[in-house]
Amino acid sequence: MTLLTQQKxxxxxxxxxxxxxxxxxxxxxxxxxxxGLQIRFFGHHYRVSPGGxxxxxxxxxxxxxxxxxxxxxxxxxxxxxxxxxRISFREFPGAGPLVVAFANNTHKIIAHTFGADLARLKAxxxxxxxxxxxxxxxxxxxxxxxxxxxxxxYLQFNASDEDFPAEATLVFDPSAAAFLSxxxxxxxxxxxxxxxxxxx
Numbered sequence: 001m002t003l004l005t006q007q008k009x010x011x012x013x014x015x016x017x018x019x020x021x022x023x024x025x026x027x028x029x030x031x032x033x034x035x036g037l038q039i040r041f042f043g044h045h046y047r048v049s050p051g052g053x054x055x056x057x058x059x060x061x062x063x064x065x066x067x068x069x070x071x072x073x074x075x076x077x078x079x080x081x082x083x084x085x086r087i088s089f090r091e092f093p094g095a096g097p098l099v100v101a102f103a104n105n106t107h108k109i110i111a112h113t114f115g116a117d118l119a120r121l122k123a124x125x126x127x128x129x130x131x132x133x134x135x136x137x138x139x140x141x142x143x144x145x146x147x148x149x150x151x152x153x154y155l156q157f158n159a160s161d162e163d164f165p166a167e168a169t170l171v172f173d174p175s176a177a178a179f180l181s182x183x184x185x186x187x188x189x190x191x192x193x194x195x196x197x198x199x200x
Contacts, residue, residue: 142156
């Protein structure tokens, strides 16, 4: 899957109109600081403006994260609201060609990495500010992550045992497609997958 180049991201950001960014800040769940949007991505703070994307603390974001943040800042659907529904990546329109790659780069990696070690996965989720859903049925672990202020991402996991292998699934709120492109949704899920592995 091809990401935007830095040059393309820069051109896309430069095309953003500050007055439009300010007007949709509340709808995106962000703060307008006078010349840019303050956006949280999995708890990390970034500033997005026509002049670029910068981290408040720590190293600068990579291209994948910049692509996601540029997508979010450029959305024209800032009034969309999350629901209580959950859908898989394959249910988004046009996702077909990416479905196998999505599963290989998210579900299979999480299941293989954590297997029967539920405690390790819980610790990794906690370190990423995941919110555990004790009321969820049918899963050993169900966790909500706020990828972006209006884009929750959910992990559903069953640990392996003597009869069944581990199974992991990442699902979205249907409204996520109003804020991010398919490629950005893909990248958001793979970012979480990598963060779980390094945190665990």
